Amino acid sequence: MPRLKWLQQEECENRRSIADAVNVLHAQAVFDRVRTAEIRAGRLRLPSKQIVGLVGVFVENAAAQTTSLVTLPSATNFRARRHGSQELEEFDVFRLDGATVDGSCAVELVDGTRLRAVEVIPASLPYKVTELDWRILHHTIAMMNAEQECYTYPIPFAQPTGALDCSKLPALRGKVPPRKEILRYIAKQEPALKRPSRQKIDDTLHKFGML
Structure with missing residues (x-):
């Protein structure tokens, strides 16, 4: 990919x-x-x-x-x-x-x-969405096998921001894996990425209505 x-x-x-x-x-x-x-x-x-x-x-x-x-x-x-x-x-x-x-x-x-x-x-946004936010979000969705629920069409690229339907994300509330498991998954998928904190994971998921 x-x-x-x-x-x-x-x-x-x-x-x-x-x-x-x-x-x-x-x-x-x-x-x-x-x-x-x-x-x-x-x-x-x-x-x-x-x-x-x-x-x-x-x-x-x-x-x-x-x-x-x-x-x-x-x-x-x-x-x-x-x-x-x-x-x-x-x-x-x-x-x-x-x-x-x-x-x-x-x-x-x-x-x-x-x-x-x-x-x-x-448009005016109440917060800034960073590249790290997108990475955390996409990896969390992949870990949950929720791509079909969250993306609007087949995705030919690695971090499909343009295909993401963020209005579907609040429906994942209550299904999000433990932060420790998310961190472990991200580290496995992107070993070169600086490890985010558990608080950063929470902040990102809150930002998109998943917590």
Whole structure:
């Protein structure tokens, strides 16, 4: 299974557009190997019950067994212009899920709609989700064999943030294994990862409504 490679994750909150993500991919010469990248919009349910989209642009490199990911800020909507139009329209962010984008930043939605100048409208989150949070979350789901419950479609990459439906996670409350077992599982799956504390495991699972 390909290894996920996060690109300039520390700059996520400074990005706004699909073009920003494409520029990062260009800097990594990703479009020297492929014609298009895939856009995913995962779901994150906030304590307020609001669902926001976690938007990422993915490119899989089968030869290197890696999937490059560039993320954008969480959002509920995005703005864009339809192909051939100068009018700026607003769309639900989940229409981006499964879309493709080429090296010129032209986006095609799954229904065939062609867009340009795609820019997310950031949503306010009550907390920051870190890469370690995602790792803990994905490993916990895998340990529980709960992938079918939590992911929205088949997953071709190692840490499938874009396919995760966070609104399903509270249903796992009461089924979470002991923290010691989670830590042991994570250490086995990622021996090079610095061992998180039990408190960090609790904090992450609370963040996603699993405790």
